[in-house]
Amino acid sequence: MIDLKTKYLGLSLKNPLVASASALSKRASNVRKMEDAGISAVVMYSLFEEQITHDSLAFDYFMERGTDRFAESLDYFPDLDRYNVGPDEYLEQIRKYKEAVDIPIIGSLNGVSNSGWIEYANKIEEAGADALELNTYYIPTNLSITAEQLEDNYIELVRVVCANVNIPVAVKISPFLTALPNLISMFVGAGAEGAVLFNRFIQPDLDVENLEVDSTLQLSTSAELLLPLRWMALLYGRVDADLALTSGVHTGLDLVKSVMAGANVAMVASEFVANGVERAEDMLGEMVNWMTAYEYDSVEKMQGIMSQKNVENPAAFERANYMKALQSYDNRIA
Numbered sequence: 001m002i003d004l005k006t007k008y009l010g011l012s013l014k015n016p017l018v019a020s021a022s023a024l025s026k027r028a029s030n031v032r033k034m035e036d037a038g039i040s041a042v043v044m045y046s047l048f049e050e051q052i053t054h055d056s057l058a059f060d061y062f063m064e065r066g067t068d069r070f071a072e073s074l075d076y077f078p079d080l081d082r083y084n085v086g087p088d089e090y091l092e093q094i095r096k097y098k099e100a101v102d103i104p105i106i107g108s109l110n111g112v113s114n115s116g117w118i119e120y121a122n123k124i125e126e127a128g129a130d131a132l133e134l135n136t137y138y139i140p141t142n143l144s145i146t147a148e149q150l151e152d153n154y155i156e157l158v159r160v161v162c163a164n165v166n167i168p169v170a171v172k173i174s175p176f177l178t179a180l181p182n183l184i185s186m187f188v189g190a191g192a193e194g195a196v197l198f199n200r201f202i203q204p205d206l207d208v209e210n211l212e213v214d215s216t217l218q219l220s221t222s223a224e225l226l227l228p229l230r231w232m233a234l235l236y237g238r239v240d241a242d243l244a245l246t247s248g249v250h251t252g253l254d255l256v257k258s259v260m261a262g263a264n265v266a267m268v269a270s271e272f273v274a275n276g277v278e279r280a281e282d283m284l285g286e287m288v289n290w291m292t293a294y295e296y297d298s299v300e301k302m303q304g305i306m307s308q309k310n311v312e313n314p315a316a317f318e319r320a321n322y323m324k325a326l327q328s329y330d331n332r333i334a
């Protein structure tokens, strides 16, 4: 019997496959389907700071320049007038989902300033969420904001949110931050119990004929798994936080890799958006088949066995392997 159980943010989960924050969780019917397909927990789509407060000074300070500079970048945030789910509806959805399903529901808040909207962390807890994910999606375009200021701002945000709630908090971060291990340990010091690696930034394309910026969201592929996989492997056992991997998990084998690198859970959005949440059942089946074939009897025993701490060649995850990797093409190029 294969034991898929794992722990994440103090929650006992039946397996490591979690639905990542996405528009799918806007409908109760999808959340029910997620539970039926075997998904072990659901992260709600994010409640945005802009949905809660339109006039936060701290928010303006951080965001103003980037959004004013290019009209197109205004698309970056939802059009608030058309965005039909306000904070009250969001809280009501959490309440309803908690009644409708038995799997844990994780709330998600998105913002960068630490002003009034943070009380919503507390409201999300009161609505019954089992944990909270803090989604720190922000592009620092302001020339005068330093990396240190940005990080201090994030750390303070985590501190204030964690001080407001009793449920566990995880921080979802971007890969475009320096000194990640240090930053994550600062988040832990500020009260976070988990880190979610990585937020997948939507990269606008250029429509050069119409001189327009195309911000259509492209879904991920398994090729994107390598970046979070590497950081998972580097961080496992070194930071005092549960680790969730997100970006590029599409198959049962991707799930196996995530766990072996060190993830407590793997969070999936693109695969479910593209092919339906029913894919979860196949993915879990593939994972079980793989574990059976290679004689692993539990996820717990598999977690982190291919992390940097546990592999024969730890340098493979670091710079030491960089030159070797580049040279691997020397004999292949005519």
Ligand SMILES: Cc1cc2nc3c(=O)[nH]c(=O)nc-3n(C[C@H](O)[C@H](O)[C@H](O)COP(=O)(O)O)c2cc1C
Residues within 6 Å of the ligand: 020, 021, 022, 023, 044, 045, 046, 047, 108, 135, 172, 198, 199, 200, 217, 219, 220, 221, 224, 246, 247, 248, 249, 267, 268, 269, 270, 271, 273
């Ligand atoms: C349609 C869609 C909506 C998303 N909405 C959110 C969101 O509200 N909050 C958030 O933190 N991430 C959001 N994400 C990002 C996903 O949670 C996930 O971290 C990212 O897409 C990488 O996982 P994937 O490769 O499985 O898509 C969204 C992704 C998609 C595809």
